[in-house]
Amino acid sequence: MPPETCQDHRSRIAIGIDIGGTTFTVCAVERDGVRITDTTGPTPATDDPDDMVAGLAAAAAHLVTAVAQTHAAPVDGIGIGVPGTVSADGGTVVDCPNLTVLNGLAVPALMSERFGVPAFINNDAYCAALGELRYGAGRGHPNVLVVTLGTGVGGGVAIDNRVLRGPRGILGEIGHIIIDPDGPPCSCGANGCLEALVGKDAIIRRACEGLRQNPQSRLAEAPDAITPRLIAELAAQGDEYCRQIVDWIGECVGLALADAIVLCDPDVVLIGGGIAGAGEMLLEAIRHSVGRHSRISGFDPSNVIACGLGAGAGAVGAAALVFECDGAPA
Numbered sequence: 001m002p003p004e005t006c007q008d009h010r011s012r013i014a015i016g017i018d019i020g021g022t023t024f025t026v027c028a029v030e031r032d033g034v035r036i037t038d039t040t041g042p043t044p045a046t047d048d049p050d051d052m053v054a055g056l057a058a059a060a061a062h063l064v065t066a067v068a069q070t071h072a073a074p075v076d077g078i079g080i081g082v083p084g085t086v087s088a089d090g091g092t093v094v095d096c097p098n099l100t101v102l103n104g105l106a107v108p109a110l111m112s113e114r115f116g117v118p119a120f121i122n123n124d125a126y127c128a129a130l131g132e133l134r135y136g137a138g139r140g141h142p143n144v145l146v147v148t149l150g151t152g153v154g155g156g157v158a159i160d161n162r163v164l165r166g167p168r169g170i171l172g173e174i175g176h177i178i179i180d181p182d183g184p185p186c187s188c189g190a191n192g193c194l195e196a197l198v199g200k201d202a203i204i205r206r207a208c209e210g211l212r213q214n215p216q217s218r219l220a221e222a223p224d225a226i227t228p229r230l231i232a233e234l235a236a237q238g239d240e241y242c243r244q245i246v247d248w249i250g251e252c253v254g255l256a257l258a259d260a261i262v263l264c265d266p267d268v269v270l271i272g273g274g275i276a277g278a279g280e281m282l283l284e285a286i287r288h289s290v291g292r293h294s295r296i297s298g299f300d301p302s303n304v305i306a307c308g309l310g311a312g313a314g315a316v317g318a319a320a321l322v323f324e325c326d327g328a329p330a
Contacts, residue, residue, distance in 0.1 A: 012073035015060050016319030018081045018124055018312075019043060021098040021151030022200070022274075026059045027312060028067050028075070029319035033135030037066050038312065043099070052101050053110050056080075064115065077322030078111050078119040081127035081314045083152050085169045090121055094169070097187035098152050120321040122165065124148065124314045125172060128272055128307065129156025130163045130324075131317025137270050137308030145266040146307065147174055147253065148273035148314070152187075153195040157264050172264075175199070177256040194256045198249045200275065203228050207245055217241035232278035246278055247285045254289020257304070261290070261297045269299075272307030279306075 013036065018025045020043060027038035039062065044055035064075050084096030084103075091109065093102040108119035122130075129138070129146040138144035144158040153175030157164055164171050175195035176188050183192025184202065196202055204226050211220050218234050219226055219242065235242035257269060269290075271283060287301040294301075307313045 013067055013071060013075050014319040014322035015063055015075055015078045016081070016127070016315040016317065016321075017056055017060060017078065018127065018314030018318055019056065019083065019099065019102070020124070020274075020314075021083055024056065024059070025312060025315040026056075026063055027315040027319060028063045029316055031323055033131075033316065033320075035312065035316065036071065037063055038315065039063065047101055049101055049105050053105070053107065057111065057114050060111070060115070075115075075117060077117050078108075078115060079127070079318035079321035080107055080111065080119065080121040081124035081318040082107070082121060083124050083154065085123060086121050088167065088169065093121070118322070120324075122318075122321060123154065123156070123169065123173075124318075125154025125156045126163055126165055127156075127315075127317030127321065128154070128309075128313040129158055129172070129270075129317065130320045131309050131313045131315075132270050132272070132307055133158045133161065133163060134320050134323075135309065135316060136313060137305055138268065139308075141267040143265065143267045144270060145172070145174075145257075145260055145264050145268075146270045146272065146313075147257070149198065149249075149253070149271065149275035150273040151200045153199055154273075155260070157266075159264070174256050174260050177259055179252055179255055194252060197252050198275070200228055203231065203245065203249065203275070206248075207231055207242075210241065210245070214241040228275045229277060232275075232282070235278070235281060243281075246282055249275070249278075250282055250285020250287075251289045254286045254291075255293055257286065257290050258293035258297075261294050261299045265297070266299075267303065269304045270307045271304065272310070272313050274311065276306060277311075 028036040085094045096102045111119040132138040142161040146156045148154040155172040155174030157172040176193045180192035186193035186196035235246045291301040
């Protein structure tokens with residue numbers, strides 16, 4: 001049920017942790033969605049689950065202390081978003097292909113033990129969708145599809161003002177829609193998934209391979225320092241090869257969206273994540289692709305827009321888990 005009907009479960013301040021394959025974000029959020037404070041850092045590079053939890057807990061503890069110094073209201077819970085699937089009961093990480101150290105880890109119980117407050121967990125794209133639905137660009141739209149483009153590619157679906165996850169927690173996993181059955185292997189074990197084509201490493205790999213035919217690109221000046229951000233910046237500055245890469249990303253994402261739109265029938269599609277930092281150029285490429293591939297749906301490609309919460313959507317949505325009745329709406 002929507003959180004506004006859960007009077008007995010209302011919380012005042014929550015900590016949200018968004019764990020990415022490369023970086024993590026921790027924020028303190030009031031119930032109305034106002035971010036009190038936040039911090040980011042590199043995701044601990046470790047194969048030791050204890051070290052991973054300790055690193056994340058240390059960042060959360062820093063924010064708990066900061067909240068205590070500036071707000072009379074206590075922290076009433078912690079929400080965690082992870083780049084993978086979680087168990088149906090929301091107690092354990094099941095499978096994080098890009099962060100396997102979390103697999104099998106009962107993260108909520110470990111955090112609850114450390115901080116003495118309830119803790120909840122869900123997929124990171126689910127959290128981004130929840131954050132956008134409650135506080136971001138999805139507010140006022142009961143049916144929303146959120147796509148996050150970063151180290152991996154995730155998605156979340158809201159129908160009738162509730163984010164859904166399905167019985168096995170995979171509803172909205174647009175990153176594993178197969179675009180090219182003969183394409184590169186994906187971390188999930190399939191071939192040609194959207195994530196295998198436009199995840200961070202895939203973009204960098206494609207850019208490096210194409211430099212042989214495009215030596216005039218400014219990417220050739222620093223082949224070991226290529227990132228999606230650099231590609232986007234150079235594309236905006238008129239680098240033709242980088243523009244081709246951005247257009248190709250948009251074509252792939254739009255192709256996957258054409259499938260997702262006829263299944264989810266969203267009012268709006270929100271694009272977020274680090275790679276979405278390419279901005280309007282990428283959004284236009286996605287819209288163009290959606291317009292060509294999604295003809296039966298009646299969906300207006302202009303309703304593909306940027307997430308309203310930016311890079312903080314996942315962390316804000318993770319905090320919002322605390323404000324829901326059971327930490328994760330059914």
